[in-house]
Amino acid sequence: xxxxxxxxxxxxxxxxxxxxxxxxxxxxxxxxxxxxxxxxxxxxxxxxxxxxxxxxxxxxxxxxxxxxxxxxxxxxxxxxxxxxxxxxxxxxxxxxxxxxxxxxxxxxxxxxxxxxxxxxxxxxxxxxxxxxxxxxxxxxxxxxxxxxxxxxxxxxxxxxxxxxxxxxxxxxxxxxxxxxxxxxxxxxxxxxxxxxxxxxxxxxxxxxxxxxxxxxxxxxxxxxxxxxxxxxxxxxxxxxxxxxxxxxxxxxxxxxxxxxxxxxxxxxxxxxxxxxxxxxxxxxxxxxxxxxxxxxxxxxxxxxxxxxxxxxxxxxxxxxxxxxxxxxxxxxxxxxxxxxxxxxxxxxxxxxxxxxxxxxxxxxxxxxxxxxxxxxxxxxxxxxxxxxxxxxxxxxxxxxxxxxxxxxxxxxxxxxxxxxxxxxxxxxxxxxxxxxxxxxxxxxxxxxxxxxxxxxxxxxxxxxxxxxxxxxxx
Amino acid sequence: xxxxxxxxxxxxxxxxxxxxxxxxxxxxxxxxxxxxxxxxxxxxxxxxxxxxxxxxxxxxxxxxxxxxxxxxxxxxxxxxxxxxxxxxxxxxxxxxxxxxxxxxxxxxxxxxxxxxxxxxxxxxxxxxxxxxxxxxxxxxxxxxxxxxxxxxxxxxxxxxxxxxxxxxxxxxxxxxxxxxxxxxxxxxxxxxxxxxxxxxxxx
Ligand code: SF4
Numbered sequence: 001x002x003x004x005x006x007x008x009x010x011x012x013x014x015x016x017x018x019x020x021x022x023x024x025x026x027x028x029x030x031x032x033x034x035x036x037x038x039x040x041x042x043x044x045x046x047x048x049x050x051x052x053x054x055x056x057x058x059x060x061x062x063x064x065x066x067x068x069x070x071x072x073x074x075x076x077x078x079x080x081x082x083x084x085x086x087x088x089x090x091x092x093x094x095x096x097x098x099x100x101x102x103x104x105x106x107x108x109x110x111x112x113x114x115x116x117x118x119x120x121x122x123x124x125x126x127x128x129x130x131x132x133x134x135x136x137x138x139x140x141x142x143x144x145x146x147x148x149x150x151x152x153x154x155x156x157x158x159x160x161x162x163x164x165x166x167x168x169x170x171x172x173x174x175x176x177x178x179x180x181x182x183x184x185x186x187x188x189x190x191x192x193x194x195x196x197x198x199x200x201x202x203x204x205x206x207x208x209x210x211x212x213x214x215x216x217x218x219x220x221x222x223x224x225x226x227x228x229x230x231x232x233x234x235x236x237x238x239x240x241x242x243x244x245x246x247x248x249x250x251x252x253x254x255x256x257x258x259x260x261x262x263x264x265x266x267x268x269x270x271x272x273x274x275x276x277x278x279x280x281x282x283x284x285x286x287x288x289x290x291x292x293x294x295x296x297x298x299x300x301x302x303x304x305x306x307x308x309x310x311x312x313x314x315x316x317x318x319x320x321x322x323x324x325x326x327x328x329x330x331x332x333x334x335x336x337x338x339x340x341x342x343x344x345x346x347x348x349x350x351x352x353x354x355x356x357x358x359x360x361x362x363x364x365x366x367x368x369x370x371x372x373x374x375x376x377x378x379x380x381x382x383x384x385x386x387x388x389x390x391x392x393x394x395x396x397x398x399x400x401x402x403x404x405x406x407x408x409x410x411x412x413x414x415x416x417x418x419x420x421x422x423x424x425x426x427x428x429x430x431x432x433x434x435x436x437x438x439x440x441x442x443x444x445x446x447x448x449x450x451x452x453x454x455x456x457x458x459x460x461x462x463x464x465x466x467x468x469x470x471x472x473x474x
Numbered sequence: 475x476x477x478x479x480x481x482x483x484x485x486x487x488x489x490x491x492x493x494x495x496x497x498x499x500x501x502x503x504x505x506x507x508x509x510x511x512x513x514x515x516x517x518x519x520x521x522x523x524x525x526x527x528x529x530x531x532x533x534x535x536x537x538x539x540x541x542x543x544x545x546x547x548x549x550x551x552x553x554x555x556x557x558x559x560x561x562x563x564x565x566x567x568x569x570x571x572x573x574x575x576x577x578x579x580x581x582x583x584x585x586x587x588x589x590x591x592x593x594x595x596x597x598x599x600x601x602x603x604x605x606x607x608x609x610x611x612x613x614x615x616x617x618x619x620x621x622x623x624x625x626x627x628x629x630x631x632x633x634x635x636x637x638x639x640x641x642x643x644x645x646x647x648x649x650x651x652x653x654x655x656x657x658x659x660x661x662x663x664x665x666x667x668x669x670x671x672x673x674x675x676x677x
Contacts, residue, residue, distance in 0.1 A: 017659040021638035024653060026663050028674060036557065038507035049650070052660075056674075064505065081505035088507050132556040132580055146580050148558035150587035150649070158653045160660060164636065166579075196492055197550035197576055230553065232579045253673035261673050296492045317491045317548045324490070419555075421501045428524065440496045440554060442519050 003271035005168045006235050007203045010143040010268065014126045022162045028125040029056055029142075030155050031111045032098070034089040035063040035421070036130030040153035041092040051096040052159045058120055059093045059100040061086055062110045064421050067384055067411035070104040077103075082422065096156075109387020109413040112136040112350035116220065117389055119249025123238035123265035128155055133350050133437065134233075135226040139219035140246075141238035141268045143203070146227060166232060167201055167277040170270075172208035177284040180470040182360070183218035184352060184435070184454035186210065187225035188290040189282060192300035199231025202277065205270060206236050210284035216245040217356035224351045225437055228297040237269040289470050292439045292452040293337055294325035299439070301337060303457070303469045309333040328441055329449050330429070338467050340451070344432040345381035345462040346444070347408075347455055349418035352435035353386030355393050357455040361435075362399040364459035364473045365406045375407035376465030382409040382424070384416040408462070420445045433461035476589040477646030480617045481570055483543025485626075486533050487607040493547055494554030495581060499563040512563035534567075544571045544614055546603045552581025552592075561590045571616050573623065575600050586639050589646065591616065593623060599631045618644055 004012070016024040030053075037059075044051065051057065061074065064082040074086035086103065093100040101108035107118065112133055115121040121137045127144035128134060130152040137144035147161065155161060173186055191198075204226050206219075214222065219236045226234030236242075243262060246252045253261040288302035299322075301308070310322035310333065326333060331340065347353070347361050361383070368374075375381045383403050385391035391413055394400055400410045417424040418436040426432055426448025435458050436443075439450040451467060460468040503515030520532045528535045534542065545564070551574040552560060561584050564572065571591045585592045593616065595603070606612065606626045615624040618640060623631045642649065668675050 016663045017656045019652065019656055020641060021636070024656060024659070026660070026667070035504050039509050039558075042507070047650075049654075079505075085505055085507060130556060130558075132554065146556040148556055148561075148580060148584035148587060150558060150584065154650050154653065157650050158657075158660060159664075160653060162649055162653060164638075196553055197578070200550070200576060200579055230550070230578060257673040261671070264671060296494075298492075317489060320489065321491045321548070419496075419501050421504065438494075438496065438554060440494045442500055443496050446500075446519060446524070 003274040005270045005274045005276065006141060006205055006237050006268055007143065007168055008274070010124055010126065011165060013124065016160055022164065024160045024162055025126060026160055027056070027128050027155050029058070029115070029120055029127045031115050031127065031129035031134070032057060032059045032152065033062050033111050033131065034085045036149050037092065037152055038085060038088045039149050040156060043153045044156060049157045051098065051156045054097040056159060057098045057156070058115065059089060059098050060108050060111050060114050061089060061103040063415045063419065065103050065414040066422050067414050067416050067424055070412045072104070074103055106388035106392060109390065110350045110353060110415055112224065113354060113386030113390065116140065116216070117249070117387055119246060119252035122246065122261070123242060124268045128161060132227045133224050136220050136224040136350055138223035138226065138234040139216060139236050140242055141235060143233055143235070145232050166203045169199060169202040169204045169231065169278045169280070170276040171204055171206050172279070172281045173206065173210040173284050174208045174281065175210055175284040177210060177287060180289055180456060180474055181284070181287050182454055183214055183221040185287050185290045186284065187222050188292070188297070188300045188452065189287045191225065191229045191297050192290070193282065194229055194280065196228060196296055196298045197230045199226065199229040202231045203233045203235060204229065204231045206234060211236060212239065215356055216241060217354040220354065221351055225297070228437055238265050289454065289457055291337060291457065291467055293329065293331060294322065295328055295439055295441050296325070297437065297439060297452060299325060303338055303467060305337055307331045307333055307335050307337055330431070338469065340431060341466045342379060342433045342461050343430040344426060345379060345458050346417045346432055346434040346436065347382070347458050348384030348386070348416050349436035350386065351437045352455045353384060353390065355390050357435065358383065358385065358390070358394045358399050361455040361459040362402045364456050364470060365408070365463065366402045368463045368473060369402065369406050373463050375462045379462055379465055380409070381407065381462040382411055382417070384411045385413050387413050417444050419443060433458045433467060475587070475646045475648060478570060478589050478591050478618055478643050480615070480619065481543055482613055482615045484539060484541060485544040485546050485603060485607040485612045485614045486539040486542035487604045488533055488545055488547045489604055491548035492550045492553055495552055495557050495560040496554055498552065498560040499557065503563070504557060504559055509562050510566060512559055513566035516563040516567045538610055538612070541568065543568055544573060544616065545569050546600060546607055547572060547574045549575040551577050553578035556580045558584045558587070561585050561588045565590055573600060573603060586643060587649065589643060591618060591643065593633050595623065595631050595633055602629065
């Protein structure tokens with residue numbers, strides 16, 4: 001039998017049928033949230049179609065939720081449209097018997113934090129969600145893809161997706177990173193290397209010793225940002241790190257079922273000799289702490305670098321986009337990026353709001369605090385844990401006390417300022433050091449200027465008051 | 475879904491790369507529970523200033539392009555968020571075809587669910603269309619059956635498209651209805667999986 005990639009194996013295990021030249025693949029887990037589902041449920045209702053597998057569907061409230069006062073419930077959300085979306089979701093899940101963690105429930109949080117945390121995300125699965133960062137779940141060796149609302153409706157009705165197979169790409173990250181360099185920097189380095197369209201039409205498998213050495217949280221960060229490299233899904237083959245993480249999670253199999261599942265999961269790896277359509281090799285030792293300077297995630301540079309000159313770009317389109325980005329970002333070509341003064345710091349989002357992310361940021365904050373340094377007076381900094389459970393664990397570990405003592409705002413879970421659909425957003429012209437995933441124009445608030453970086457780098461920026469090299473803080 | 479067969483429409487040039495779905499339709503318009511009425515949000519931050527007044531320099535605000543039916547854009551159009559509100563907003567505005575050198579996967583896919591045709595042409599062909607559209611001579615013809623785009627000056631460019639998608643688009647077929655015809659195959663798959671992976675079946 002021909003050697004197969006991890007992606008090939010998952011794909012083959014989910015083939016239902018071929019129809020009119022398209023493949024129908026089975027979906028094991030469907031995660032849903034309030035923003036991309038109302039029209040899908042409305043479509044089902046209009047056509048009298050039931051939800052085929054409510055038990056394979058899990059709902060959370062995350063995009064719209066305020067990050068305070070969550071215990072009051074959806075009915076108390078001040079924003080009328082947000083409230084209507086949340087209440088619509090509540091009605092839709094109740095009507096269809098779908099498990100739902102409402103706002104304020106300890107288990108609720110950002111959909112891509114909740115699925116893994118509950119053990120709903122498992123190796124070898126196909127997972128979809130009406131959100132592009134569904135790629136996050138690929139960290140478990142699951143084929144996890146973002147879909148649009150019509151496809152959400154399709155999955156609700158049929159528990160399948162019609163799809164053409166993507167190409168295989170492998171990104172190997174060898175070597176050992178320098179202190180202060182981690183998964184977020186790996187991901188930004190990959191996007192910088194291949195561009196935001198570099199992975200289009202591909203599923204990326206991450207391999208190499210630096211990837212194997214990452215925790216599950218780190219792997220989730222890496223796979224999360226795969227979509228920013230244009231690839232629909234990222235994958236890391238499951239290993240002992242994965243299984244250790246899974247063990248004992250609420251929805252993980254138990255007893256004899258665990259052994260059976262484990263044997264199944266262990267079959268998901270790329271065979272020796274399998275051929276990829278493209279391969280990239282990066283040495284982790286060459287990666288410096290990175291930060292974005294522009295309005296596309298591919299606009300990355302080392303924190304020690306100078307803002308690039310638009311004239312240095314290859315095509316007229318790129319030159320125009322770079323010039324527009326510098327203008328929008330209020331930066332000047334040739335200036336050291338570390339001079340950029342920040343107004344806001346956001347630690348959160350499905351990219352970096354897990355316990356390990358909060359620990360990394362808190363370590364920087366604590367060391368500075370012990371040296372007598374707090375959040376710079378002109379900076380407003382906030383930490384938004386990814387779920388109620390992450391928040392509770394961080395509080396158990398005393399991380400909230402460190403953040404609060406240094407002057408950070410400690411919030412309730414949700415997407416928050418990652419996309420600013422709730423009240424947390426940037427004012428025009430405000431510059432933000434953000435652990436999120438998109439620095440698009442207006443993403444965090446109209447006219448807001450976003451620099452993407454790691455949680456430790458964000459913490460360093462909060463203390464320094466400008467973009468700063470985390471290596472000076474550890 | 476409305477079928478897409480052939481259109482003759484004005485083309486608007488938008489010469490930027492990496493136009494993301496946040497720009498196509500900003501977040502404040504995602505709070506709707508409807509599919510319609512999103513035209514006002516299309517390219518909102520490009521079209522309107524902070525006071526809500528039209529920015530006259532933006533292409534879709536210029537008289538020549540206000541009723542454009544085709545958008546010619548830079549590469550990697552539609553990257554970012556999976557929001558289907560992006561094709562909904564384009565369609566609601568009256569744009570039924572976007573031409574670029576490349577599209578992001580999820581956006582590309584979402585277009586086909588809604589009868590919005592994304593056409594991939596070569597860089598020099600997009601450049602040619604862009605230049606002619608900018609010059610004010612801008613009615614292009616897009617024929618899905620023939621897989622051609624005819625530039626204002628008569629030059630014809632062919633494009634590739636997946637045959638299954640083309641068929642659904644030409645006929646306005648509902649993907650869910652099509653898949654439900656294969657419900658028996660889904661039953662078989664589920665039955666087999668319940669035996670092989672029983673831990674996935676919850677009591
Ligand atoms: S945190 Fe941001 S990127 Fe992640 S799901 Fe929420 S809005 Fe999307």
